[in-house]
Amino acid sequence: MTARNLLLLPGDGIGPEAMAEVRKIIAYMNEAQGAGFVTDEGLVGGSAYDAHGAAISEEDMAKALSADAVLFGAVGGPKWDDVPYEVRPEAGLLRLRKDLELFANLRPAICYPALANASSLKPELVEGLDILIVRELTGGVYFGEPKTITDLGNGQKRAIDTQVYDTYEIERISAVAFELARTRGNRVCSMEKRNVMKSGVLWNQVVTATHKEKFSDVKLDHMLADAGGMQLVRAPKQFDVIVTDNLFGDMLSDVAAMLTGSLGMLPSASLGAPDAKTGKRKALYEPVHGSAPDIAGKGIANPIAMIASFAMCLRYSFNMVTEADRLEKAIANVLDQGIRTGDIMADGCRQVGTVEMGDAILAEFKALSA
Ligand code: NAD
Numbered sequence: 001m002t003a004r005n006l007l008l009l010p011g012d013g014i015g016p017e018a019m020a021e022v023r024k025i026i027a028y029m030n031e032a033q034g035a036g037f038v039t040d041e042g043l044v045g046g047s048a049y050d051a052h053g054a055a056i057s058e059e060d061m062a063k064a065l066s067a068d069a070v071l072f073g074a075v076g077g078p079k080w081d082d083v084p085y086e087v088r089p090e091a092g093l094l095r096l097r098k099d100l101e102l103f104a105n106l107r108p109a110i111c112y113p114a115l116a117n118a119s120s121l122k123p124e125l126v127e128g129l130d131i132l133i134v135r136e137l138t139g140g141v142y143f144g145e146p147k148t149i150t151d152l153g154n155g156q157k158r159a160i161d162t163q164v165y166d167t168y169e170i171e172r173i174s175a176v177a178f179e180l181a182r183t184r185g186n187r188v189c190s191m192e193k194r195n196v197m198k199s200g201v202l203w204n205q206v207v208t209a210t211h212k213e214k215f216s217d218v219k220l221d222h223m224l225a226d227a228g229g230m231q232l233v234r235a236p237k238q239f240d241v242i243v244t245d246n247l248f249g250d251m252l253s254d255v256a257a258m259l260t261g262s263l264g265m266l267p268s269a270s271l272g273a274p275d276a277k278t279g280k281r282k283a284l285y286e287p288v289h290g291s292a293p294d295i296a297g298k299g300i301a302n303p304i305a306m307i308a309s310f311a312m313c314l315r316y317s318f319n320m321v322t323e324a325d326r327l328e329k330a331i332a333n334v335l336d337q338g339i340r341t342g343d344i345m346a347d348g349c350r351q352v353g354t355v356e357m358g359d360a361i362l363a364e365f366k367a368l369s370a
């Protein structure tokens with residue numbers, strides 16, 4: 001069988017702790033199932049800055065460009081608060097997204113039945129929740145120019161970030177959202193702020209036109225993004241797929257994370273366009289959470305977001321749907337058994353650390369694979 005090339009970029013803080021649990025699953029799949037994963041490792045974020053003075057080296061960028069998929073842990077932390085803006089840890093992740101053209105970021109927020117009590121919302125509001133946020137990832141205010149801080153010479157400075165969207169960027173992300181909606185609840189809600197932003201006006205027009213031209217079988221709604229945030233915590237189950245821009249998607253997905261119990265639960269897939277010849281798409285899989293400096297090094301981080309990101313990798317990059325389903329089922333079973341890391345702990349459950357949670361999921365995955 002052909003090799004499946006994976007680049008592992010554990011990063012900083014809890015990134016390496018969570019990645020270690022995925023490494024065990026990869027090793028098992030290679031040994032017991034002949035999965036043929038060939039892994040390489042690289043540095044990103046603060047760890048890369050410490051080693052090379054850049055948030056990712058050219059060598060590791062080249063590896064990322066040639067891998068079948070990249071698994072990314074997390075970057076950042078107080079140690080690098082004062083490094084120059086261009087080489088701060090987060091710049092490594094932004095460069096990966098931009099250079100690999102990973103414009104579509106899928107952030108599923110699923111409330112596992114056993115965790116309905118772990119959410120800060122009432123259990124009946126989140127029980128059975130299954131929404132998908134489709135976040136545009138290579139445009140908007142994250143990358144728009146100019147992006148500057150200028151000294152005005154009168155004791156004042158001016159900071160500028162620029163929100164830019166072109167038609168093609170909105171077309172391709174909304175097409176991804178509509179296509180995915182067809183595979184699930186067949187509903188898309190587009191969120192922008194057309195009441196104050198020109199980019200919101202264009203966003204709304206292009207999503208509407210794309211829908212009319214190619215996806216009129218899907219139900220489309222529009223919401224102003226601030227109201228969307230409110231609706232996400234008022235009645236989250238009203239949503240199926242949400243499509244939104246880079247910045248709103250960042251914020252709304254952290255909100256959605258808490259509906260599922262913890263930021264430590266939310267995986268994501270960052271995908272490029274399929275290659276015209278091979279159909280393959282560049283992809284990076286990353287938990288939604290960050291490096292969690294407050295708990296890093298303590299062995300208590302929840303590895304589920306990272307493991308579930310690997311499940312998305314199996315599904316989207318390698319079409320290993322059975323294995324992806326099994327891994328997600330293994331996570332659900334472990335939660336049903338009452339095994340919990342501290343962030344999702346509840347009365348009557350058994351609290352474990354990162355390694356034990358990883359071991360429990362692997363054991364369950366093995367049992368389901370037998
Ligand atoms: P964070 O996601 O790192 O942490 C927010 C809170 O959630 C913390 O209390 C943390 O302990 C908790 N948390 C996060 N993941 C957890 C897990 N797996 N298990 C248990 N608890 C978890 O966000 P932050 O504190 O705002 O940012 C810290 C650093 O991470 C910053 O430098 C930020 O830029 C960076 N960051 C990186 C990424 C990424 O690499 N993809 C994403 C978000 C933030």
Ligand code: IPM
Pocket residue numbers: 090093094250288290
């Ligand atoms: C995320 C993170 C990143 C973002 C940072 C670390 C660049 O918050 O993936 O949600 O803002 O996109």
Ligand code: MN
Pocket residue numbers: 250251254288
């Ligand atoms: Mn974020």
